[in-house]
Amino acid sequence: MTEKEQEPRLFSLSRIWTIALNTLTESLRQKVYLILILFALVLIASASFFSQFGLGEPGEQEAMEQLKFMKDFCLGAIAVFGMLIAIVGTAQLLPNELENRTIYTILAKPVRRCEFLLGKYVGSALLLLVSVAIMSLMFAAALKFKGDNYLRLIRGAAGPQESSVEWEQMQRQVERIRATVYDTDLAKALLLAYLKLALLAGITLFVSTFGTSIIFNVAVTVMIFFAGHLVGAAKERWLESGVAQFLFSLIPDLGMFNVADDVILGNAIPWLYVLQVAAYGMVYLVAVLAAAVCVFAEREV
Amino acid sequence: MRRRVGRQRRESLIGSAFGFEMDAIRTEHLTKKYNLGWGRGRLLALDGLNLRIRPGEVYGLLGPNGSGKSTTLKLILNLVWPTSGTAWIFDVPCTRVASRRHVGYLPENPYFYRYLTGAETLEFYGKLCGLRGASLRRRIDELLELVGLARARDRRLAGYSKGMLQRIGLAQALIHDPELLLLDEPTAGVDPIGSRDIRDLILRLKQMGKTVLLSSHLLSQVQDVCDRIGILNLGRKILEGEVVPLVRDQRRLCFTVQDLPPHGREAVEAAVVAAGGRIVSVEHPQTSLETLFLEALGRDERGAGEHD
Numbered sequence: 280m281t282e283k284e285q286e287p288r289l290f291s292l293s294r295i296w297t298i299a300l301n302t303l304t305e306s307l308r309q310k311v312y313l314i315l316i317l318f319a320l321v322l323i324a325s326a327s328f329f330s331q332f333g334l335g336e337p338g339e340q341e342a343m344e345q346l347k348f349m350k351d352f353c354l355g356a357i358a359v360f361g362m363l364i365a366i367v368g369t370a371q372l373l374p375n376e377l378e379n380r381t382i383y384t385i386l387a388k389p390v391r392r393c394e395f396l397l398g399k400y401v402g403s404a405l406l407l408l409v410s411v412a413i414m415s416l417m418f419a420a421a422l423k424f425k426g427d428n429y430l431r432l433i434r435g436a437a438g439p440q441e442s443s444v445e446w447e448q449m450q451r452q453v454e455r456i457r458a459t460v461y462d463t464d465l466a467k468a469l470l471l472a473y474l475k476l477a478l479l480a481g482i483t484l485f486v487s488t489f490g491t492s493i494i495f496n497v498a499v500t501v502m503i504f505f506a507g508h509l510v511g512a513a514k515e516r517w518l519e520s521g522v523a524q525f526l527f528s529l530i531p532d533l534g535m536f537n538v539a540d541d542v543i544l545g546n547a548i549p550w551l552y553v554l555q556v557a558a559y560g561m562v563y564l565v566a567v568l569a570a571a572v573c574v575f576a577e578r579e580v
Numbered sequence: 581m582r583r584r585v586g587r588q589r590r591e592s593l594i595g596s597a598f599g600f601e602m603d604a605i606r607t608e609h610l611t612k613k614y615n616l617g618w619g620r621g622r623l624l625a626l627d628g629l630n631l632r633i634r635p636g637e638v639y640g641l642l643g644p645n646g647s648g649k650s651t652t653l654k655l656i657l658n659l660v661w662p663t664s665g666t667a668w669i670f671d672v673p674c675t676r677v678a679s680r681r682h683v684g685y686l687p688e689n690p691y692f693y694r695y696l697t698g699a700e701t702l703e704f705y706g707k708l709c710g711l712r713g714a715s716l717r718r719r720i721d722e723l724l725e726l727v728g729l730a731r732a733r734d735r736r737l738a739g740y741s742k743g744m745l746q747r748i749g750l751a752q753a754l755i756h757d758p759e760l761l762l763l764d765e766p767t768a769g770v771d772p773i774g775s776r777d778i779r780d781l782i783l784r785l786k787q788m789g790k791t792v793l794l795s796s797h798l799l800s801q802v803q804d805v806c807d808r809i810g811i812l813n814l815g816r817k818i819l820e821g822e823v824v825p826l827v828r829d830q831r832r833l834c835f836t837v838q839d840l841p842p843h844g845r846e847a848v849e850a851a852v853v854a855a856g857g858r859i860v861s862v863e864h865p866q867t868s869l870e871t872l873f874l875e876a877l878g879r880d881e882r883g884a885g886e887h888d
Contacts, residue, residue, distance in 0.1 A: 297707040301693065308695035379691040384752060387657045387685035387762075388708045389677050579660045 290391055295398040298385070302402025303409075306368060319360040319414050324421065339452040342429040346459050347543050349425060353418045354468060354539040357411065361476040362504065364410050369403045369483035370496035382580050393572045396484070400568060403480040411473045419465075426460030459545075467553050468542045474560045475536035479504065481564045482531065485571040488578060507533030531563050602671050604760050604791040605633040605656060610665035612651050612815075625651045627815040628665065633793055633808075635759070638786050640802040640823075641795040643812035649795035650688055652812070653762050656793075657685055669760065684753030688764040690745060694738040698729050698748050701737060702755055709756035723751040728777065743774035750781065761785065763794040767801060772873055779805055803827060836865060 307313075376382040376399075385395055433452055483500045490496040510527050511534040517523040535556050538548050610629040613622040626648040633639045641649045654660045656667045658674045672679040692701050702720045711719060724730045727747040732740065740748065746766065753761055766782070767775035775798075782792055782805045796802050802809060803823060810820040819826075840848075845862070852859055 293710075294708055297704065301696075301704050304700075305693055305695050379693075380687050380689070381692060383654075383657075383659055383687045384685065384690065384692070384705065384749075385708065386659055387680060387683065387687075388705065388756075389681045389710075390708055391677055 290394045290397070294390055294394045295401060298390075298395060298398025299401035299405060302372065302399055303405045306402070306406045307409075316360070316410055316413055319356055320417055339433065339455065342433070342456055343459060346422070346426060346429075346456070349422060350465070351539070351543050353421070354472070354542070357414045357418065357469070358472055358475075358537075358539070360414065361407060361411055361472065362479065365403070365407055365476045365479040366483050366497055366500050366504070368406060369480045370487055370490075370500060371493045372399050372403065372484070373487040374490075374493050374496070377580060386580065392576050396488070396572055396575050397568065400481060400484050400571075403484065404477045407473065407476045407480060411469065411476065415469050422460055426456060429456055462542065462545075464538075464542045464548045467548050467550075468538050471536045471538055471553060471556055474557055475533055478531060478536075478560045478564050478567075479533070481567045481571070485567045485574070488571045488574040503530065504533065507531045508537075509534075511535065531567075532559070535559065601634065603632050603668070604635045604637070605631060605667070605669055605793060606671075607631040607652075607656070607667040608665055610652070610655055610667055611663045612648075612655060612660065613663045624815050626655065629812075629815075629817055631810065631817075633791060635791050636786070636789050637808060638782065638792045638794070638806045640806035640809040641793065641812060642797065642799065642802060642809055643795075644797065646814075647812040648815040649812060650764055651815075653685070653764050653793070653795060656762065657683070681756075682759040684756070684758040684761045686746075686749045686753045686761075686763045686766055689768065690749040692737050692745065692748065692752070695736060697734050697736050698724060698740070698751075699733040701748060702751055705752040706755045711756065719755060719757075723754055726754075727751045727781070743770045746770050746774070746778065750778065754785075758790075760791045761793070763792065765796055766794055767796065767798060772870055773877065775801065776870075776874070832860065 373382075376385075382395070386392065430453055433449060433456070479500070482503055483496060486499045486503075487496040490499065507530055510530045511532050514524065514527045514532075517527075538552075541548055607629055610626055610631070611624075612626040613624050615622055629648070629652060631652075641652060643649050651660065655662050656669065656674055657680065667674040669679040669683060674680075693704070696704065699720055702723060703716065706716045706719060720733075721730075724733050727750055729744060729747055729751070732744060737745065737748065746769075750763075750766065753763070763782075767778050770778065779801055782794070785792060786805070792805075794802075794806070806823050808820070808822050809826070810817050812818070837848075849859060849862075
């Protein structure tokens, strides 16, 4: 027997992946998530439905307003349902493992505690990825359907045999609506929304390594969530105090991830900003997972 | 650190060459105090336990509830940490992940992932142990057959009975063919047939040369399967020894005689007294309720079979 066989490697990606897929399967088979996703889909559908009532003349102004409203509503719905899945879904992972004693059977195998914890996190992040991807695809499909509807109405109102001046004006309207529908900045907003949720799941898991119940985990994480949205403004308010700046920097600045308003107003979002925020999220996530691993290593199960 | 492990390994190899056998489990002064929190002091769950379990042995840990049986198993598996003392599995300190490579564990009253089927459960645990592909699938089929769950393989565990959960628990403990099994109350809450099956399974594992450490408070079963027992009370080991000599009553002797006529009995009694013995009791042996129960069920199933 060689020394290499004596002790398994520091950690094994395949064991992490096994635990992650198990976590994902477990979550997907609990109908709660399907209901949440379904509920989000219903909201998205209703967003495109009740804006139909506001439609008087199929003018460009009207169409742009409706499309903006729909984006606003759907991005908001994705953020809220994503947040519910991230917090509630992750907060119950460790308490359930302890309650069902499944954690004993896993840690009694040659599995490291950090592998177990990271596996649980990856499972959560995968669940969020699946949920956000499904909601985003439905959102994109609804937006395209709605946009195409307006384009047909505007083209139909103009008619084929109009004079060239009106034709060009109509073409410009069509272009503006197409730009609103096929807006690549939407993808950036959704990407940042996902990163924010993935970070939130990491924070929730960290809280649950020392939390004693699901309700505690949810409550603390929700408080961090709100603090994370206020901290950006607070930092600007107390610019001169070094201590305050240090304390604020411990709280994740979740407000940075929210670019939905800019997207809706049509303000361009530079890739540099997306990368900066993504890098901030990654650094914070690695730190919070490292803290979670350290706390969990000291916890008796 | 690596170098130290290597030296330990060599020492144990040298040890076995000279005829000292490596212990399957060894604990030295294993002590566990649980903090009760908020100034309520500490609970002494286990008090200086010394245990040596030889390879191939079935060892029963007995004791009332709260005597430290489960704590002992958890300490050996490094699920909780000792306040003082140390434990080794096959001479590897239990704080090392490698010590758990040859161990299977069945916790008390196990619940597994309710949403997985029996086969998926075994697949999950098999993968954690590094099994893959065709060999894993073969192993799953073998184990489901062994514990009698082949027909329930594609049912979710949410629909399993207590006895079935216990059996799938045994199967997951066996998935990587470990040398050592730690079974915490393996027959708790299982009906007599199920517990007889589990008892037979433990005996079969023993024939295969596995080492088993089980905890129980069902004394008759322990007597049937264990080579040695230790009795714990309030965290302290108060008795230990081989089962057969421990329970043998050296002063008494029991004959079981069949078809003896009445005058024969008088002659036997007279002979006993003449030889200096004293008759304590003469009675008809009773069949156990368990035998009666199993026979009745056996008859019923045969009857049902004839109707089909």
